[in-house]
């Protein structure tokens with residue numbers, strides 16, 4: 006279970022020694038969450054806070070959000086960002102979005118350019134803000150995963166797990182081992198169809214239409230397997246606080262055979278894709294994030310692992326059934342779009358294997374799948390986390406003295422979008438813009454919340 | 455360099471036979487609570503996170519499929535009476551046609567005798583991305599929407615139908631109205647997904663609080679086949695359901 010180590014002290018002093026993870030404003034109280042090998046640290050901060058975002062880029066948007074949506078007060082401003090357009094008369098800006106081709110989510114960016122090259126990409130988030138955190142604070146415990154899994158459809162499992170795990174830590178309702186095995190099956194199925202969705206879109210950015218169609222067909226195959234277990238193509242309705250809502254049907258022989266067939270087809274597909282020069286050439290050196298850049302932006306998930314950072318919550322600190330099942334963490338050093346692609350290609354194979362192993366463990370491990378939680382104790386605080394397809398989802402829960410819960414979510418996409426925008430600065434052509442947007446594979450609904 | 459064309463041909467047909475043959479069970483998609491013999495109770499109504507459960511004027515149980523997200527909580531309250539059933543036929547041209555048990559499927563719309571191709575413009579007004587993922591599957595080989603003469607266009611000038619996802623947020627509703635205004639008449643609006651139909655978990659406002667909606671396709675998200683089927687029925691085309 007998540008260990009919260011309350012620390013005193015100054016966030017800035019932790020730079021270089023811990024990864025910034027979350028700035029949570031919970032009914033007037035402020036928590037700064039850091040990750041250091043082995044677990045999370047929590048700092049209690051008193052507003053006004055010093056503004057650190059311009060020297061520590063990962064904090065920039067977190068501070069802006071806390072200020073804009075939760076009225077958090079900051080002391081001195083750091084130096085104002087210069088407006089590129091004012092200082093450089095050759096540049097012009099044009100909007101991108103919110104209506105886009107290819108049936109994608111609404112996003113809105115301002116692209117500053119001097120012609121072929123992009124000078125900057127300015128993000129305009131929160132168009133899709135629905136107030137997910139506020140909603141979580143209004144509802145009974147049993148509904149939490151049903152709302153959390155609608156933060157963003159493609160990370161339904163990861164997000165509902167993070168929220169459920171926070172509530173489990175607060176109530177002490179430890180999920181039974183069988184539930185943890187099932188959770189691995191769901192989370193890895195989710196990773197499969199997300200990575201396949203990524204390959205479909207990335208192939209499309211290289212105008213590989215057949216490559217796009219084949220990945221979309223594989224994704225459909227995985228979503229249908231998911232649907233057979235859960236009656237939901239997005240694996241919704243399964244996770245409960247304390248385990249699972251109900252025992253799903255144990256995968257049949259034909260289900261496993263189909264999984265096997267998909268695994269073989271996916272492997273052959275990836276061999277073809279990564280042997281296609283057109284594809285590899287477009288991705289190589291595009292949108293490169295150095296190891297230091299990944300640290301500055303506190304990148305997570307496949308994007309961090311593509312820049313040489315070996316972080317994966319499934320392994321460190323390890324949670325649920327992952328430590329007993331065991332898994333490797335693929336790491337690449339180049340930090341470019343190709344490295345992010347290769348990391349996902351290797352993760353696909355690992356996820357197929359994990360599902361196979363979790364299913365065979367389910368034949369040995371019996372018992373219930375739910376440990377009913379009690380009410381949230383007033384005054385309790387807990388952090389829930391899960392390694393989703395894009396990296397870490399965090400859910401911070403604070404139940405105040407009157408018993409009112411407050412939630413703060415930190416989806417992976419909150420860290421991915423700014424790193425993408427930074428990667429586009431000064432060096433990229435407009436073609437790289439689309440390639441890299443797909444390459445980080447961020448979700449706008451998750452960031453907007 | 456591997457030959458993608460050859461690989462594509464070798465894969466053979468991967469597209470659903472629908473609407474010429476009935477849908478495969480795997481294509482149906484979302485599960486909905488069946489009412490059966492269940493009776494209304496205030497406690498049952500309170501169990502639903504989207505307030506989809508109510509009583510008719512005679513006190514009979516009603517479930518508004520325009521609000522339901524298929525979470526299954528009501529079915530666990532009444533396991534003997536309410537079952538969750540996979541179905542792809544929940545859609546209507548009238549908002550009132552989504553109140554179970556008196557569901558009205560999509561009636562043929564004004565384009566029923568239309569022979570040309572239909573162009574849809576997708577607008578995300580605040581979705582969770584699920585509908586977008588399903589729209590992308592809809593144009594992939596598994597469903598291949600294009601074979602039925604239905605296409606997506608990114609330009610309002612070329613669009614017949616505005617397909618809206620999500621409950622319109624404060625920031626996106628002005629854009630929604632602008633895009634609609636930019637479309638040439640005659641034009642129609644489809645609300646795709648529970649959030650677009652009714653606001654779902656997030657608000658009381660669906661797309662019809664902003665624009666006249668011609669076709670409601672609820673679901674969280676609705677399966678690709680559910681949208682395909684409702685569009686075809688609305689276009690007055692034949693579908694084989696069983």
Ligand code: SF4
Pocket residue numbers: 487501502503504505506507517521522523524525526527528529
């Ligand atoms: S399935 Fe869920 S949303 Fe639908 S009526 Fe039942 S409780 Fe309400």
